[in-house]
Amino acid sequence: MTALLSVKNLTVEFTTRDGIAPVIDDLSFDLAPGETLSLVGESGCGKSMTALAIMGLIPSPPGRVASGSISLAGENLLQAGDTRMRAVRGNDISMVFQEPMTSLNPVFTVGEQISETLRRHQGLTRRQAKALSIEMLDAVQIPLPTRRINDYPHQLSGGMRQRVMIAMALACRPKVLIADEPTTALDVTVQAQIFDLMRAVGKETEAAIILITHDMGSVAEMAERVVVMYAGRKIEEGCVDDILARPRHPYTRGLIACVPHLLETVSAERPYLQEIPGMVPPLSDFGFMGCLFAPRCDRVETRCWQEKPKVTQITPSQSAACWNLQEAKVRVDA
Amino acid sequence: MPDTPVESTTLLTLQDVEVSFTLKRSSLFAKPSLLRAVDGVTLSVRKGQTMGIVGESGSGKTTLALAVARLLPVTRGQIHMNGVDLLSLRGEALRNERRHMQFIFQDPYSSLNPRLRAEKIVREPLDRLSIASTSRRDDRVRELFDQVGLRRDQQRLFPHQFSGGQRQRIGIARAIASNPSLVICDEPVSALDVGVQAQILNLLRRLQEELGLTYVFISHDLGVIQHMCDTIAVMYMGKILEEADRESLFNTPKHPYTQALLSAVPSADINRRNRERRIMISGDPPNPIHLPPGCRFASRCPQVEDRCRVDTPPLVNIDRHHRVACHLVKAAG
Ligand SMILES: Nc1ncnc2c1ncn2[C@@H]1O[C@H](COP(=O)(O)OP(=O)(O)OP(=O)(O)O)[C@@H](O)[C@H]1O
Ligand SMILES: Nc1ncnc2c1ncn2[C@@H]1O[C@H](COP(=O)(O)OP(=O)(O)O)[C@@H](O)[C@H]1O
Ligand code: SF4
Ligand code: SF4
Ligand SMILES: [Mg+2]
Ligand SMILES: [Mg+2]
Numbered sequence: 001m002t003a004l005l006s007v008k009n010l011t012v013e014f015t016t017r018d019g020i021a022p023v024i025d026d027l028s029f030d031l032a033p034g035e036t037l038s039l040v041g042e043s044g045c046g047k048s049m050t051a052l053a054i055m056g057l058i059p060s061p062p063g064r065v066a067s068g069s070i071s072l073a074g075e076n077l078l079q080a081g082d083t084r085m086r087a088v089r090g091n092d093i094s095m096v097f098q099e100p101m102t103s104l105n106p107v108f109t110v111g112e113q114i115s116e117t118l119r120r121h122q123g124l125t126r127r128q129a130k131a132l133s134i135e136m137l138d139a140v141q142i143p144l145p146t147r148r149i150n151d152y153p154h155q156l157s158g159g160m161r162q163r164v165m166i167a168m169a170l171a172c173r174p175k176v177l178i179a180d181e182p183t184t185a186l187d188v189t190v191q192a193q194i195f196d197l198m199r200a201v202g203k204e205t206e207a208a209i210i211l212i213t214h215d216m217g218s219v220a221e222m223a224e225r226v227v228v229m230y231a232g233r234k235i236e237e238g239c240v241d242d243i244l245a246r247p248r249h250p251y252t253r254g255l256i257a258c259v260p261h262l263l264e265t266v267s268a269e270r271p272y273l274q275e276i277p278g279m280v281p282p283l284s285d286f287g288f289m290g291c292l293f294a295p296r297c298d299r300v301e302t303r304c305w306q307e308k309p310k311v312t313q314i315t316p317s318q319s320a321a322c323w324n325l326q327e328a329k330v331r332v333d334a
Numbered sequence: 335m336p337d338t339p340v341e342s343t344t345l346l347t348l349q350d351v352e353v354s355f356t357l358k359r360s361s362l363f364a365k366p367s368l369l370r371a372v373d374g375v376t377l378s379v380r381k382g383q384t385m386g387i388v389g390e391s392g393s394g395k396t397t398l399a400l401a402v403a404r405l406l407p408v409t410r411g412q413i414h415m416n417g418v419d420l421l422s423l424r425g426e427a428l429r430n431e432r433r434h435m436q437f438i439f440q441d442p443y444s445s446l447n448p449r450l451r452a453e454k455i456v457r458e459p460l461d462r463l464s465i466a467s468t469s470r471r472d473d474r475v476r477e478l479f480d481q482v483g484l485r486r487d488q489q490r491l492f493p494h495q496f497s498g499g500q501r502q503r504i505g506i507a508r509a510i511a512s513n514p515s516l517v518i519c520d521e522p523v524s525a526l527d528v529g530v531q532a533q534i535l536n537l538l539r540r541l542q543e544e545l546g547l548t549y550v551f552i553s554h555d556l557g558v559i560q561h562m563c564d565t566i567a568v569m570y571m572g573k574i575l576e577e578a579d580r581e582s583l584f585n586t587p588k589h590p591y592t593q594a595l596l597s598a599v600p601s602a603d604i605n606r607r608n609r610e611r612r613i614m615i616s617g618d619p620p621n622p623i624h625l626p627p628g629c630r631f632a633s634r635c636p637q638v639e640d641r642c643r644v645d646t647p648p649l650v651n652i653d654r655h656h657r658v659a660c661h662l663v664k665a666a667g
Contacts, residue, residue: 042527042528042529043527141616143617157618159618160618187390187391187554188390188554188556188595188598188599189390189594189595189598189615189634190618191598191600192597192598192600192612192614193614193616195600196614214527214528215528215600216602217557217599217600217601217602218600219602220600220601220602220607221600221601221607222600244602244604245604254529255528255529256602258528258529258531258532259528259531259532259557259602260535260557260558260560260561260562261557261601261602261603262556262557262560262596262599262601262603262606263560263584263603263605263606264603264605264606265584265585265605266560266580266581266584266585267581268581270561272536272539272540273532273535273536273561274532275529275532275533275536276529276532276533277533278529279497279499279527279529279530280527280529296529
């Protein structure tokens with residue numbers, strides 16, 4: 001596959017009170033055209049920072065890209081200037097944030113905001129932009145779009161606001177859509193609508209999607225491939241079905257096993273959940289020379305405290321960074 | 335004759351409970367509007383069990399819980415705990431009854447007083463309710479720290495020196511300090527990371543077994559509800575639409591809303607994903623102030639019929655432990 005977006009050995013450093021720490025530590029992954037990739041991990045693992053790095057929006061100070069490259073269709077975005085990055089953000093890559101209220105401007109109607117994006121990036125006239133805005137609200141299933149374009153963000157429900165954000169993000173038919181926990185604040189029935197919408201418009205516009213989430217269920221339902229992050233590092237990567245059936249990194253396994261997944265049929269039996277003891281380390285500990293998961297790991301060995309785990313290529317599509325990989329579970333059913 | 339005989343093991347019963355809020359009038363001439371956040375809820379919770387309440391945002395879960403704890407006025411109906419009529423209690427009697435009922439909140443950040451040391455927070459219900467002698471209270475606090483998995487050397491720290499999960503443990507220690515029979519948990523793990531969520535859910539289950547606690551457990555996460563609860567009530571716009579024991583509710587959900595809710599949950603369980611009978615419901619819940627007549631779910635129900643927009647379906651038993659409010663589901667016998 002030829003990558004549309006390629007992140008190579010990316011390191012982003014933050015200056016904190018305790019010194020300099022890598023929020024993103026030597027991260028590499030590829031995104032193919034039209035594919036849906038998920039970034040998954042607990043909060044504070046660097047998922048949002050990865051998204052902001054791709055958008056060229058790392059807050060600076062305290063942050064800065066220390067090394068690595070991010071290329072979109074061959075162009076290294078880290079070398080691009082401000083003007084070029086603004087154009088990239090409008091036309092090639094766009095992002096949907098977790099809380100749509102904070103990313104919509106409260107003093108403009110949703111119609112004005114979508115039109116503005118269209119006029120700025122596609123040079124449409126006011127009338128063309130308005131007509132297209134209505135069409136787009138209709139496409140994201142907002143009822144009565146001719147009326148709704150005159151609404152202010154606070155007049156819409158959370159689900160409708162997120163749909164407006166998706167409409168705006170897709171207004172210029174980007175090649176890459178980054179959705180950072182787009183449904184965390186929404187009810188499940190509305191989440192299902194948003195996911196359906198993302199799938200449909202993704203297919204329609206052939207945009208590749210990066211879905212950031214902490215929920216393995218969403219990963220299973222939405223993505224083809226998944227990158228698991230822990231404390232700024234990629235610790236496992238692979239096709240979703242492989243990772244769910246045969247997670248090889250202890251953290252990935254824990255992340256799947258600790259959640260009470262909704263089951264199709266329940267019996268009277270109810271075992272305790274598998275716990276991941278402890279929690280994600282603070283940023284000041286990121287960049288530690290050993291394995292950052294060691295304090296929480298049930299397979300830890302001496303070496304784990306001393307050396308950064310080497311990446312093992314398990315299959316052509318699955319890899320993990322661990323000194324003591326979990327055995328692939330052997331299925332015992334006849 | 336009441337049609338649901340009170341079982342000897344029942345701890346808490348709610349009869350036709352209503353909680354309404356009067357909203358500020360929108361203009362000088364408008365009538366002040368009434369929002370029925372909880373509308374005629376009848377429930378019973380058995381001793382030592384977990385009653386789950388699940389529903390979307392705004393369905394009335396928290397309002398119901400606050401009403402049971404007498405932290406909000408009840409507009410209509412009756413609540414009994416251990417045979418005591420809670421709504422008739424005043425002053426001293428109410429305070430005494432409160433020790434049997436405690437609350438665990440969603441947000442471990444704002445629910446603890448930031449200026450008090452952890453030990454003081456945990457000890458507060460013992461002091462307030464004058465439980466045990468002063469010296470015995472110190473022992474009790476140490477014991478509580480052990481029980482919830484906090485170290486004794488953490489007793490003198492302040493809330494901001496703990497992680498979210500640890501703060502939730504402090505909240506749990508405070509809740510069980512007075513040896514309550516009932517603990518109401520309102521979204522106790524929603525603000526926590528999944529790894530920490532598992533620790534807290536396991537702790538709650540272990541404490542239930544050790545101390546014989548009864549839980550009312552509120553969550554919007556159906557996986558968590560399925561894992562934790564013995565009986566589940568599904569709420570929508572202030573009403574219970576379905577209530578059943580765990581196996582009946584999840585294996586044979588009857589109400590169209592429950593079915594849609596379950597099928598909307600994205601799942602890592604391959605059996606669920608392979609099945610592919612997704613029931614999509616469109617739109618958002620209706621405006622709670624201007625509720626149309628008839629079934630609350632009618633505006634989003636894939637099976638809606640004309641009568642649904644006229645008559646409100648009553649919550650009826652379809653078998654001993656399964657109640658449903660839908661015109662399409664037949665009552666037992
Ligand atoms: N103090 C209040 N005054 C007016 N309306 C209120 C008040 N508290 C709650 N409501 C309304 O009552 C309804 C039920 O709210 P409640 O907080 O009980 O929902 P919930 O099921 O707990 O939702 P969530 O999942 O978001 O916590 C909502 O429409 C809410 O806006
Ligand atoms: N502006 C900031 N200043 C200092 N630290 C930050 C800032 N923003 C994020 N961080 C830290 O960077 C780390 C990664 O954050 P983030 O990418 O937001 O994680 P995620 O999205 O996976 O939850 C966390 O430890 C977080 O506390
Ligand atoms: S490297 Fe060691 S500590 Fe890290 S995940 Fe693997 S076994 Fe555990
Ligand atoms: S009563 Fe009618 S509208 Fe309500 S859930 Fe049943 S079929 Fe749907
Ligand atoms: Mg984030
Ligand atoms: Mg609530």
